[in-house]
Amino acid sequence: MTIQQEKNAIPVPQVEPRAPIPRQNLRIPGPTVVPDEVLAEMARPMINHRGPEFAAILRRVTARLQYFFQTRSPVLTYPASGTGGQESAIVNLFSPGDHVVAITIGSFGNRFARIAEAYGLQVSRIEFPWGEGADPDVVESRLKALPPYRGVLVTHNETSTGVTNDIQTLASLIRRHNPDALIAVDAVSSLGCIPLEMDLWDLDVVFTGSQKGWMSPPGVMMIAASERAWEANKRAKLPRFYFDWASSRKKLEVGQHPTTPAVSVFYALDRALELMLEEGREAIFERHRRAGEYVRRRAREMGLELFANPRYASNTVTAVRLPDGFNTKAFMKALREQDGVVLGGGQEHLEGKIFRVGHLGYFREEDLAEAMDKVEQRLRSFGFTGR
Structure with missing residues (x-):
């Protein structure tokens, strides 16, 4: 190494030492x-994510998620957080300039709306004070006054305020006024814990995250789409690559992901879903x-x-x-x-x-x-x- 190279070299960083993580x-x-027996699953050896072992895990996890979503549609999984679910729903359903309605009751409902705006959608907000749920009568009145809209973005359980929306009633009134509207539901902190019936309530997109009600670490976002949503996906023009549903569904059919999945989190989720079914x-x-x-x-x-x-x-x-x-x-x-x-x-x-x-x-x-x-x-x- 020359004197100049030594002068410009990046030094070894001085960092705080690793410390034990306390039981809290x-x-x-x-x-x-995360239960101890689920944590223990993540210590299993790493495997080929294109091999038969992971394919078997993915089949089990997908089938059990369909049960908890209460849907016959495939449940796609991505290495992402709940916010990834919001972005995934928007880019797979809509085209630039589409008009969507965002029913917002807190921080995460606002985030859903902001992502839609970032992708060039025209967003009409029906906002409620933090701490309140979306009043169906108010929503119905506002929807009647709005110009035609392509979809509705709504949060089932607003984590920032501890409020649960009556999604079944909201979906029903949306259908009365706009039978073809695409209803996208953020169920990140509700699904698997409180009732939600995707198919029965005629919801088009529902998504959640492994770190909430699923007794698993962060790292996997789960999302399902109705047939109506899949048809919309064929026409949607927003740019997408990582969250492209079509490529994910094609890979799911052969027990794989388009990209590298969070294998260790799948170990955990596989066992956690077993425990949930036992309960x-x-x-x-x-x-x-x-x-x-x-x-x-x-x-x-x-x-x-x-x-x-x-x-x-x-x-x-x-x-x-x-x-x-x-x-x-x-x-x-x-x-x-x-x-x-x-x-x-x-x-x-x-x-x-x-x-x-x-x-x-x-x-x-x-x-x-x-x-x-x-x-x-x-x-x-x-x-x-x-x-």
Whole structure:
């Protein structure tokens, strides 16, 4: 190496050492807790993603996802997050200049709309205050007043506010006014936890992510499309490559992905879906219903105000309002560092004003009880004694 080369060489970086990851009561609304037996699956040897072993895993996972989606359509999987599902839906359904309606009730509904705008779609928003669900009467009135639209983008469960939309009712009224509308549903933090019937409710696109209700790590986005959506896909002109449904479906038929899949996450998802089937779909829904009721009740008993309108309260994530002037950042830091409880914070204009408790995917009732007990104790230590 010359003197000049040595002078210009990139030095070895000085970084903080790796540290053990503590066991925490992880109560954020995703990524969620992964059971030990599912974590253990990811230690299996790496395999050829074009070979028969992965093909068998992909067949099992796809068939079981179809059951939980309640659809006969193929469920495509991608190495991506839930936001990838939003982008995938838009680029596969629409063409530049198409008019779509975005029903927004929070941060992730707004993100769906922004992605559509980024791709050159004409977006009409039907917006509701954060903490409220989409009122079907208001939606119907607004739809009647809008010019013709090609599709509707809507969130089933708004993770940022702890609100669940009545998708069945919304889809029904959309169909009455526009039978050919493409209804794309963000079910990232709902599917697998609370009821959603893709085919029965006549939904065109539904997507979710492995890190939410599926007891698995982040890394796999799952999306299904109706026959109506597949026909639209043939005519859609927006640019796409990574999320091209047609190439994904062709590869799925031979047990492969167009690109390299997240093999280790598939190991986990394969086992997690087995556990979910053992528990049973209705039992999972009931467990989440009880969890939502429990967390909301405990928060009220502490004298805290729930952020979501009770009519639309989510059974996967609860948002709790804190008093004005409360040191939310220090409170959550103390919970994490001293009590081992990790909560979700507020997003955008709700930062510092609410905390969110995730109760989706894998959890035990004692996990929720411990978390809420620690919240109550820590609130007292910060001088909050209820209203």
